[in-house]
Amino acid sequence: MGFWENNKWQWELSWVRTFRIRDSIEWEQLHPLLLQAPIQHNEKDSLVWTLSSNGEFTVKSFYDELYKDVTPCLGSLSRKIWSGLVPLRIEVFTWLAVQERINTKKKLTSLGIIPPSESGCILCDSGPEDISHLFLFCPFAMEIWSWWWNLWNISWVWPKSLAQALSQWIFPGKGIFFKQIWFSSFIVIIWSVWRERNERIFNSKSSSTRDIKTLVLVRLWWWVKSWKLPFLYSVEEVIRNPKCLQWGSSKAPKPKISHSHLKNIAEVGSCKLILRWVVGFTPFSPSNGADGGGIYSGHLRNNWGDTLCSFSCPFPPMNPENVAVLAIHRAIQISLSYGTAGVQEISINSDSILAIRWCLSRSDGPSNLSFILNFIRSTRQKLPLFQINLQSDSNAQIRKISEKKRFVFSDEVIWEKYPK
Incomplete structure (x- = not known):
């Protein structure tokens, strides 16, 4: 580290590796600072942290000293980062x-x-x-x-x-x-x-x-x-x-299926419980300033018409059959997440013939939906109580005449107003 010569300390440092350019620059900056340090020959050295009042090191004092050198731009960014x-x-x-x-x-x-x-x-x-x-x-x-x-x-x-x-x-x-x-x-x-x-x-x-x-x-x-x-x-x-x-900034709660509600319904009498999804979509009209796309949605009800779950999701401009596949996929995801598909009969009703054909076939369908279609097909094979059905022509005709959003369950049609 150094030696005494004529009662004056001389620094002599040895280095393990050869200096790089930056190391040489830093040493040239450090050496004058070392010469300013008063070293007494007959006194014992002690460590004093001058940035704190008691001479002891604290992280806070070190941070405060570093923060003084931070530019105003970085100071404001630190709180964000x-x-x-x-x-x-x-x-x-x-x-x-x-x-x-x-x-x-x-x-x-x-x-x-x-x-x-x-x-x-x-x-x-x-x-x-x-x-x-x-x-x-x-x-x-x-x-x-x-x-x-x-x-x-x-x-x-x-x-x-x-x-x-x-x-x-x-x-x-x-x-x-x-x-x-x-x-x-x-x-x-x-x-x-x-x-x-x-x-x-x-x-x-x-x-x-x-x-x-x-x-x-x-x-x-x-x-x-x-x-x-x-x-x-x-x-x-x-x-x-x-x-x-x-x-996604909306604070609307996620759609949920109440386990206690399903259990209570299943235990009422000896009636066979069938849960039915009705899925569809509503495209955005040019009059509302949207650039295409729309909302696909679904509603899950039981034999007595009680609504158990609903969902709605946006979609970009795309083929209507593709949107129908997305709606079927979301209905299956929600059903599986609550563990009801394996013990209760669940049917998904859609008015898209082509979308249902893709879901029921082994290989048909657009390539960009192959992952989703394969998931739907594998779910149907694992869960025989899971069915995907086409809504009847009579109900489709009623839908056209009424021009309202419809929910179809077996032979019963339950009407519900829906904004166009």
């Missing part, structure tokens, strides 16, 4: 990224770890990989940002740094729930870009921007579900129509 909206390790990553402390290729080049010839961005190969380029201006990242902006019909211009970009990342609209989603979307996008960058460098695997967009929605859905706030849409619905992220 460390808010528990995203997993802790991703909060750490985001905090390091906005301070430009993650190991991009440009930083590794400045440290002498990789040569300058290898500092190019692996996602686009159009410039050196630094924080701003990788997350904001890289054509690969910009395609993902543009897709996200277009979902909400807004335009955006990036500042020069990631910290400034995050500080300006505020959705121009109302709704506290969606503002939390909006802030989280920034983090999930830069995290997805970083993961893709690492996959290409370390595992020689690459994904398309289309795959990354899907991953962004899936990760965002997982994070939102961890908030323990009302959000009624499944990950499949978010992928099909990301706009339901904005609709």
Whole structure:
């Protein structure tokens, strides 16, 4: 560490490894500070933490000293980043990224770890990989940002740094729930870009921007579900129509089937209990300003016409038969989640002949619905009491004459008004 010479301490430090460029710079900054330390030859040394009044180290005093050097931009961002909206390790990553402390290729080049010839961005190969380029201006990242902006019909211009970009990342609209989603979307996008960058460098695997967009929605859905706030849409619905992220701020309770209600009904007399779903959909009309799509819904009732459960979900513009399959799938999901399908006869009634044909066949149906159709088919094979039926022609004719929303149970038609 050093030696005494003429009653003056001389520093002589030995180092295990050779200095890098940055190490030499830091030593040149540290050495003058060491010379200012008064070391007494005949007195015993003691450790004193000057940042606290009693001379003892505390984490709070250390944090307060570090916080003095934080720029106002980062000071305001720290409260947002460390808010528990995203997993802790991703909060750490985001905090390091906005301070430009993650190991991009440009930083590794400045440290002498990789040569300058290898500092190019692996996602686009159009410039050196630094924080701003990788997350904001890289054509690969910009395609993902543009897709996200277009979902909400807004335009955006990036500042020069990631910290400034995050500080300006505020959705121009109302709704506290969606503002939390909006802030989280920034983090999930830069995290997805970083993961893709690492996959290409370390595992020689690459994904398309289309795959990354899907991953962004899936990760965002997982994070939102961890908030323990009302959000009624499944990950499949978010992928099909990301706009339901904005609709999901509703505090309406999830549809539930009361176990005690079902048990009481099943024990009344010796009547055979048959639970019947009636599923359908209502498209959005151009007059209400919607850009297509609509709402598919279903209602579950027993033999006596008591409503046990209802659901409604949005869908983007798509073929009506596809929507009918989604409605059947959601009815099955709800029934299975409450364990009633294996012990009670449940039938699902739909007025789409083609959708029912797809569900009952072994291989028919559009390829984009193959996963859902296979789930429906396997459920029917495992649960023989689960039936999918077509509503009768007579009921269909009555429906056309009445022009009202109908619920059909066996030979009985129960009318219920429904807004067009």
